[in-house]
Amino acid sequence: MARSFGEPLTKLRAVPIIDNGEPLVDPRTLSSRVAFAEKHPYFTEMKCTPHVRKSVAEMIARAADSLPEGLTLTIIEGYRPLAQQRWMYEQIKNEFATKHPEWSKATLHRVTNTMSAPPEDRCPPPHTTGGAFDLGLVDTKTNTPLDMISPFPMDSTSAPTERKGLSDEARRNRDLLVKTLTAAGLTNYAGEWWHWSYGDSGWALRVGAPHAIYGALPADTSPGE
Incomplete structure (x- = not known):
């Protein structure tokens, strides 16, 4: 059940965890330049929330406020309950299995794990901690997401942050995203921009x-609205 892009599960499992007890916060309350997509673009039936831990929300707000005028930082999903993580993981695994019936079980698990953290592993899936979030940049005037993927489709082929062969526009937009969020103290999983x-x-x-x-x-955590 290896995880690629420099973050194998063996190393993640070895990281001690000392939870500081921070609550979940909606980053939209901290900056008018943070938005929420409301619906996941691919798992439309899934209920998402923009809520993240307090320090993360503050970093998101700081990043959004530092963006060039006319851009909004849009949260796709923040905190994700374990049951939801389990459902999403199975959806992704089934999609890969359908597309690649020739894969062995080991290959299927390995590739699925690069796109979704295994829910039953002793290393907590990132979204279940409230410390992780998915996002994009949006043109405020047109309400259009900035191009981050051309000429590739929005799937596992375009996911790696340092994907080679991106258009000049997509590369510039990714560079802006990386520069802005890194400066705010956030870190990127290299397998997903x-x-x-x-x-x-x-x-x-x-x-x-x-x-x-x-x-x-805890499973009964509710971020509220």
Whole structure:
């Protein structure tokens, strides 16, 4: 059940977790330049929330306020309950299995794990901690997402942040995203340009922190609206 892009599950599992107890916060309350997509673009039946841990919300707001005029930082999803993580993981695995019936079970698990954290692993899936979120940049005037993927489709082929062969426009937009969020203290999972976090096990591994500061939130956690 290896995880690629420099974050194998063996290393993630070894990261100690000392949860600091921060609550979930809606980052829209901290900046008028943070928006919420309301619906997931691919799992439309799934209920999403923009809520993240307090420090993460503050970083998101700081990043949004530093963007060039005319752009909005739009949250696709923040905190994700474990049951929802489990459902999404199975959806992605089934999609890969349908597209690639020639894959072995080991290959199917490995590739699925690069796109979705395994829900039953002892390393908490990032979104279940409230420290991770998915996002994009949107042109405020036209309400149009900036191009991050051309000439590729929006799937696993365009997902890696440093994907080679991007158009000049897509590369510029990704560079802006990376520069802005990194400056705010957030870190990126290199396998997905849209996935960023702070405080979870992935963050700790990327920055060399002695421990993660967010573990999985209890199953009955409700971010409120």
